[in-house]
Amino acid sequence: MSATILFWSISVAQVFLALAMVATVYRMILGPRAQDRILALDALYVCAMLMLVAFGIRTGTTVYFEVALIIGLLGFVGTVALAKFLMRGEVIE
Amino acid sequence: MRHILPHPLLALALLAMWLLLQQSIAPGQILLGAGIALAASRAMAALQPERPKIRHIGKIIKLIGLVTVDIARSNIAVTRIIFEGRQRGQTDGFLTVPLLLTDRFALAILACIVTATPGSAWLEYDARNNTVLIHVLDLVDEATWIDTLKNRYEALLLEIFQ
Amino acid sequence: MIETVDTPVWAAILVSVLVLAGALLTLVGCIGLARLETFYHRIHAPTLGTSFGTIFLLLGSVVYFTVTNQRLAVHEVLVFVFVSVTTPVTLMLLARAALYRDRTERNGNVPPSADPDYTEQGQR
Structure with missing residues (x-):
């Protein structure tokens, strides 16, 4: 009984998160400007991290948390670097 | 005290983070975490950051x-x-x-x-x-x-x- | 797929509600990211996912692992602290970058800088 509830709810949650990722990719493709794309990339990282947390609950293992943490770290560093690049790199398109 | 442990709060937070990552409170882990926290907080002291003054x-x-x-x-x-x-x-x-x-x-x-x-x-x-x-x-x-x-x-x- | 370590029904329902709420909030945030019109609108949307979206999902995970493993799963605290500390920083940096770019190109109705030295810096 409880296994069925968990299976279905986590599946639906993963579908929600996948749709969220689709929405961020849509914004990333549409732009229109570099900062919109970077913002979308950051949101995509967060969605991926949450997806891994959901996966961790689904499989009942804690290994995915380390992966989630690493993805969070990479997303942070990547977004900061890109934002810095926007400030210093190509100022005028 | 200040000499050995320049940033007590930072060291404590680092120790807590280490134990959370390891998911255990075994004496060995506490020792290892404390060592890392001590080393890291001394490295931080070398940067000489401003010290926040917390009142309440x-x-x-x-x-x-x-x-x-x-x-x-x-x-x-x-x-x-x-x-x-x-x-x-x-x-x-x-x-x-x-x-x-x-x-x-x-x-x-x-x-x-x-x-x-x-x-x-x-x-x-x-x-x-x-x-x-x-x-x-x-x-x-x-x-x-x-x-x-x-x-x-x-x-x-x-x-x-x- | 799911290892059934006989989870009690109340725990299963609680975990389900928390996980679904978290995922739904994140989805709403990302829909907002796709739907809102300007960059300064959009910058508000992802915080839905990073604030309560993350909190609910992680709470669900805490409940699940605490119930099944018979011990307190506290790993999630780290993820939460990390996310809540880093998102404001990235958003602030991005907003400043966007503001800087919009000002140097003079597009949109962005307020001018309060700093009088600003234009000289912009032209350099």
Whole structure:
């Protein structure tokens, strides 16, 4: 009984998160400007991290948390670097 | 004491993080974590950072509670704005708020609070005039926003840090 | 797929509600990211996912692992602290970058800088 509830709810949650990722990719493709794309990339990282947390609950293992943490770290560093690049790199398109 | 453990809070936080990552409180892990925390906090002391002066520990808990409630409330508000979309017209706007805070740590915390709350984002701090530029998604009344920011958060942060 | 370590029904329902709420909030945030019109609108949307979206999902995970493993799963605290500390920083940096770019190109109705030295810096 409880296994069925968990299976279905986590599946639906993963579908929600996948749709969220689709929405961020849509914004990333549409732009229109570099900062919109970077913002979308950051949101995509967060969605991926949450997806891994959901996966961790689904499989009942804690290994995915380390992966989630690493993805969070990479997303942070990547977004900061890109934002810095926007400030210093190509100022005028 | 200060010589051996230059940043006690940082060391404690690092030890806690180590134990959380290892998911155990075995004596060996505590020893290892303590060693790492000690080494890292001494490395931090070599950078000679400014030391924040925290006055009221109790107020910090009050601040955390306040922020949690506000974030919950603005989560609901922003959800509504997203689904109402274009029909409601333009209500967003930029807002310049004069601040009394000058402590760098307090300003950093205020910036994090404002940005973490959906519906308001900290854009730019001007150190010369001590003002901050904020973008607000639902700017119905400027005075209310300035009042919330100054009386709810800034007053508390002033009590904690200055 | 799911290892059934006989989870009690109340725990399963609680975990389901928390996980679904978290995922739904994140989805709403990302829909907002896709739907809202300007960059300064959009910058508000992802915080839905990073504030309560993350909190709910992680709470669900805490409940699940605490119930099934018979011990307190506290790993999630780290993820939460990390996310709540880093998102404001990235958003602030991005907002400043966007503001800087919009000002140097003079597009949109962005307020001018309060700093009088600004234009000289912009032209350099």
